[in-house]
Amino acid sequence: MSKIIKFLYIIIGFIALGFGVLGLILPVLPTTPLLLLASFCFVKGSERFEHWFKGTKLYKRHLETFVKERAMTLKQKLTILLFADVMIAIPFFILESFLVRGILVLIVFYKYYYFIYKIKTVREVTSKT
Structure with a gap:
């Protein structure tokens, strides 16, 4: 995969992460699907960002159960x-x-x-x- 596409995945991942965090505060934004999108983008974009995101409390609290079980x-x-x-x-x-x-x-x-x-x-x- 080209570096430009990986970079775009990372950018989209951070945008989804930002909106996902906003979803914790604003009830009109769905947190879980946005965090799932962020996780998907980080997996596609960078192994480093994937490991970082999966180590955050945000991931463990909102996505870990869904991903594993x-x-x-x-x-x-x-x-x-x-x-x-x-x-x-x-x-x-x-x-x-x-x-x-x-x-x-x-x-x-x-x-x-x-x-x-x-x-x-x-x-x-x-x-x-």
Whole structure:
């Protein structure tokens, strides 16, 4: 992979990380998917940044369980699902095509199926920090 593409992955990783951190404060931004994007970009962009990110408390608190066990807390699941619903609702109400609306409804049903049956729900771990 070229150095320019790796550099772009790193830049996108830091942007996603920044928005993910903002998501801790602002309830309208979903933290977990943004941190997953950051992790993906760091893996593709730089082994050094990948190791650094996986060593942070942020990664361990929000992503480690999902990456290792394919599990999330109920709060994480609901945050992602509701944010995605809002994003899907925008084109659903703007567009007039019944075909597109039907596809969006199918996406929503599949999304809920996947989160309910394919991703385990675990209790939120309270850390003594």
